[in-house]
Amino acid sequence: MKSVHEHIHTQTPEHNILSISETFQAFVQTLSGVYDPGEARSIARIVFEDALRVHDLQSKAPFFELQEKLLQDIQKRLLQHEPIQYILGKADFYGLKFQVDHNVLIPRQETEELVYWILKTIQKEIKHSNLGILDIGTGSGCIPITLKKKMPHLNISAVDISEDALVIVKANAELHKTSIEFIQTDILNQNDWQQFGQFDIIVSNPPYVPLREQSVMFPNVTGFEPHLALFVEDENPLIFYDAIADFAKIHLNPNGYLFFECNEFNAKEVLQLLVNKGFKNSLLQKDMNGKERMIRATQLILR
Numbered sequence: 001m002k003s004v005h006e007h008i009h010t011q012t013p014e015h016n017i018l019s020i021s022e023t024f025q026a027f028v029q030t031l032s033g034v035y036d037p038g039e040a041r042s043i044a045r046i047v048f049e050d051a052l053r054v055h056d057l058q059s060k061a062p063f064f065e066l067q068e069k070l071l072q073d074i075q076k077r078l079l080q081h082e083p084i085q086y087i088l089g090k091a092d093f094y095g096l097k098f099q100v101d102h103n104v105l106i107p108r109q110e111t112e113e114l115v116y117w118i119l120k121t122i123q124k125e126i127k128h129s130n131l132g133i134l135d136i137g138t139g140s141g142c143i144p145i146t147l148k149k150k151m152p153h154l155n156i157s158a159v160d161i162s163e164d165a166l167v168i169v170k171a172n173a174e175l176h177k178t179s180i181e182f183i184q185t186d187i188l189n190q191n192d193w194q195q196f197g198q199f200d201i202i203v204s205n206p207p208y209v210p211l212r213e214q215s216v217m218f219p220n221v222t223g224f225e226p227h228l229a230l231f232v233e234d235e236n237p238l239i240f241y242d243a244i245a246d247f248a249k250i251h252l253n254p255n256g257y258l259f260f261e262c263n264e265f266n267a268k269e270v271l272q273l274l275v276n277k278g279f280k281n282s283l284l285q286k287d288m289n290g291k292e293r294m295i296r297a298t299q300l301i302l303r
Contacts, residue, residue, distance in 0.1 A: 020054055023063040027071065034079055043084050047074055050088055081219040093142040096149065098172050100140050103164035105229045107142040110287045111205055114261050114294050115146050117285065118203060121257060121296065122151065126200065129153055134196070134251070136187050136204040136244055137161075139229055141169030141180070143203060148178040157181040157199075162228060188243050193250065202248045205261035206240035207232050237263070241270045245277050252299040260295040267292040 018026065024044060031040035048054045051074060052067050077087050085091040085106045091098050093107035094115055100106055122131065131154050135144040138158035148156050158180055160166050166182055173180050185192045212234045214222055221230070232239055241260060248258045258279065262270045271284050279297035287293040 017062045020048075020059040020061055020063050021057060023068075023071070024048055024054075024057045027075065030075060031078060034081065043078065046084055046088070047071070047078075050090070082224055083220050086224055091140070091142075093140075094146045096142075096146060096176060098140050098142050098145070099168055099175065101168060102224060103162060103226055104140040104168050105225055107140055110291075110293050111142060111261060113287050114203070114205065114259060115143055117294060117296065118147060118201065118257075118259055119150055122154075122201075125257075131155065131201065132197070132199045132253075133157070133201045133203065134159070134199045136202065136247075137206045137229065137240070138169050138182075139165055139205075141172045143205070144180050145169075145172055145176050145178050148180060149176055152178075157183060157196075159183045159185050159187065161186045162226070165226075165229075187247060188239070190243075190246075193247055196247075196251050198251055198253050200253050200256045201259065202244070202252055202256070203259040204240070204244050206244065208237065208240065208263040208266075210234045210237045237266060238269060238273060241273055245274055245279070248279075248299060249277060254299065256299050258295075258297045258299065261293060262295060264291040264293055267295065271295055 027047070028037075028041050028044045031043060034040075035043060045057065048057060051070065054067070074087055078084065083106055085100050086102060089099060089101065091100045091107050094112050098107055133144070133147060133154055133156045135141075135156070135158040138144060138160045141158060144156045144158040148154055158169065159182070160169065161184070163184055166184055170182060173182075183195070185195070207228070207230055209217070209230050209232065211231050214231065241262070244260075245258070248256075252258060258274070260270060267284055271282050274282050274295070274297045279299060282295065282297040284292050285294040285296070
């Protein structure tokens with residue numbers, strides 16, 4: 001498979017500069033050696049539009065040497081399976097741009113659906129306006145920052161165990177001019193729980209991939225995304241759900257909501273865990289691909 005560089009420099013002398021359109025097609029063809037055709041075209045479009053600032057991909061204008069050097073650098077990293085979001089240092093989420101690096105997970109479409117469900121729940125189910133929300137394992141901050149952008153009146157806190165991740169989330173909060181409280185803590189350490197107050201909504205997309213599944217995952221995930229945010233021990237894959245549910249029983253207001261994103265392969269187990277702990281109205285929702293990926297439950301307490 002020829003690289004874009006080889007495509008350019010095997011032209012005849014009178015045609016030794018490819019057009020933007022030709023270069024784009026050559027780039028897609030090169031990436032198709034590693035990615036499926038649809039994904040290759042999608043990645044190529046992101047590269048041209050976001051990195052090269054080229055938006056007319058059908059243009060017959062020449063593709064300049066300076067752009068070629070940048071394209072070659074990006075192509076080399078892509079062919080080594082590095083995610084385009086890390087290469088460019090940013091990712092799209094819910095119509096917003098978020099800074100990302102290897103210390104945080106790349107925001108995913110399934111999490112957008114979780115945010116949508118939370119927003120709809122607030123609009124339809126919660127009557128008072130002074131809402132407190134806690135995001136556990138915030139990563140890039142895509143969940144709390146998006147919620148705050150959509151509903152500025154919300155009082156939102158976010159926690160993560162990783163100091164490096166909190167550097168990124170604070171930068172994203174500043175980028176989007178959102179006021180959010182950030183706390184570094186290990187949610188598995190119950191001694192740290194006393195620093196928290198009460199919340200109307202607790203949400204988490206915690207680590208949930210058993211280590212045994214690592215061998216069958218794509219190299220762009222296992223080779224680049226933070227294992228701390230991905231994996232749990234095979235012996236206790238629900239460790240975070242168990243701890244966060246116990247935390248929620250103490251720190252979730254009466255009739256408050258607990259939201260989880262979860263592994264499609266043990267989502268029903270998470271649901272049963274919540275039922276066993278006394279949570280009510282537990283709902284398991286499928287994502288747009290028909291996979292069971294989201295849970296909502298309520299904490300009903302009579303006082």
